[in-house]
Structures are given as structure tokens and as C-alpha cells.
Amino acid sequence: MRKRPAARLIVLNPEDSVLLFHFVFTEGPLSGTAYWATPGGALVDGESYRRAARRELYEETGIVEAIGEEIAQRTIEFRIADGDFVSADERYFMVRVAGNAINQEMQEPLEASVMKAYRWWRVAELKSTSAIIYPEDLAQIVEQQIGHVDDAERHGTTTPT
Numbered sequence: 001m002r003k004r005p006a007a008r009l010i011v012l013n014p015e016d017s018v019l020l021f022h023f024v025f026t027e028g029p030l031s032g033t034a035y036w037a038t039p040g041g042a043l044v045d046g047e048s049y050r051r052a053a054r055r056e057l058y059e060e061t062g063i064v065e066a067i068g069e070e071i072a073q074r075t076i077e078f079r080i081a082d083g084d085f086v087s088a089d090e091r092y093f094m095v096r097v098a099g100n101a102i103n104q105e106m107q108e109p110l111e112a113s114v115m116k117a118y119r120w121w122r123v124a125e126l127k128s129t130s131a132i133i134y135p136e137d138l139a140q141i142v143e144q145q146i147g148h149v150d151d152a153e154r155h156g157t158t159t160p161t
Contacts, residue, residue, distance in 0.1 A: 001077065004086035007052035008040030010071065010138075011061070011095045016146045017120035018138065019061070019102070024116045029083035035132035036119070038092070041111075049091040057095060060111060062103025068094035072141050081110060090135075094145055 011019040020036040039060040043052040053067045072092035079085050100120055107115065121129075123146075126139035135141070 001085055001087050004080070004088040005043045005049065005052075006041055006088050006090045007043065007049045007056055008038045008090050008092050008135075009053055009057050009067075009095050010038060010092055010141060010145065011057070011063070011097060012142070012146070013097055013100055013120055015120075015122070016142070017122050018126070018142050019097075020119055020121055020133065021060070021115045022117040022119070023114050025081065025114055028081060029079060030081055035134055036121075037134040038138070040090070040092075050093065053091075053093040053095075059106045059108065060104070060115070062106055063095070063097055065095050065097055068096070071145060072135075074135055076135075081114065092135075092141065 009019075013019070018038070020038060022034065022036050024034045025031055040053065040056045041060075043049065044055075047055070049070065050067055057063050057065070057067070070091050071094050074090050074092075075087065076090065077085060077087050102118060104112065104115070104118075121133075123139050123142050126133060126142070
């Protein structure tokens with residue numbers, strides 16, 4: 001199984017909502033697969049995780065911001081768009097942004113074809129949704145970083161997505 005080092009980003013807006021992309025595959029080996037995931041992707045030869053995080057943030061969102069510390073790591077095996085199975089060593093970096101606007105014009109053709117939408121998710125929404133979210137423990141990662149549970153969850157006013 002091929003190794004795939006990857007940098008991923010936990011992008012938080014001023015309301016502590018996290019940016020996710022909706023990946024929808026309509027052809028190829030992953031046809032019929034759909035899920036929400038953080039921005040990010042594989043390292044290119046000789047690239048550090050931090051440099052890859054900066055590059056992926058710009059390519060996928062048009063955002064140029066300082067990349068925070070590595071806040072999480074996971075190793076997971078999965079199938080990628082070309083049908084290969086990989087063992088991914090994913091490193092997660094925190095990024096704070098001032099607003100909700102993104103620019104997807106720099107996405108590579110494959111990204112543009114499968115990244116059908118984006119959305120800012122509150123922690124309570126991550127916890128209550130039936131949608132597939134990667135990483136699965138994203139709500140806990142975000143909670144650890146923001147240091148609190150969002151107000152809607154604290155007051156019991158959440159609704160499932």
C-alpha cells in the first residue's frame with residue numbers, strides 16, 4: 001500500500017465555525033461516494049507538512065493566512081479518486097480567518113470536479129448531523145481548540161442537518 005503524507009486544515013471563522021468541502025464523486029472508482037472534509041491534500045516531493053498546508057489552503061480556498069501549529073494527526077487507510085488504496089499520515093493545522101469568503105478558482109481540475117460545495121459548520125452541527133464528516137472526530141478537535149462548546153449547543157437549540 002502506498003504511503004500518502006498529507007496536510008489538512010482546520011479553518012475557523014470568527015464565530016468558531018469550521019470550513020468543510022462537500023466532496024461528491026459521480027464517476028470513476030469512487031462513484032456514488034459523498035462526504036464533507038477539511039481542506040488539504042497530499043505533500044509533493046520534498047515538501048514539509050506546514051508548506052503543504054499553506055499551499056493547499058491557497059489552492060483550495062484562495063486564503064493567504066498564517067498557518068498555526070499542528071494540532072492533530074491521524075493515520076488512515078482509504079481509496080483515492082484514481083482507485084488506489086493509500087495509507088495516509090494526515091497532519092492537521094489550525095488557521096483563523098477574518099471572514100467567510102473563499103475563492104475556488106485556483107483548485108486543480110480534479111478538485112474542482114468533486115468539491116461541489118463548501119459550508120461553515122458550528123460544533124453543534126458537526127455533532128448532530130447524519131452527514132459523513134472527515135475526520136470523524138472533527139467536533140472534538142475543534143472544541144479542544146476553541147476551548148468551549150458553542151452557545152447553541154449549551155442552550156439546547158441545535159437542529160440536525
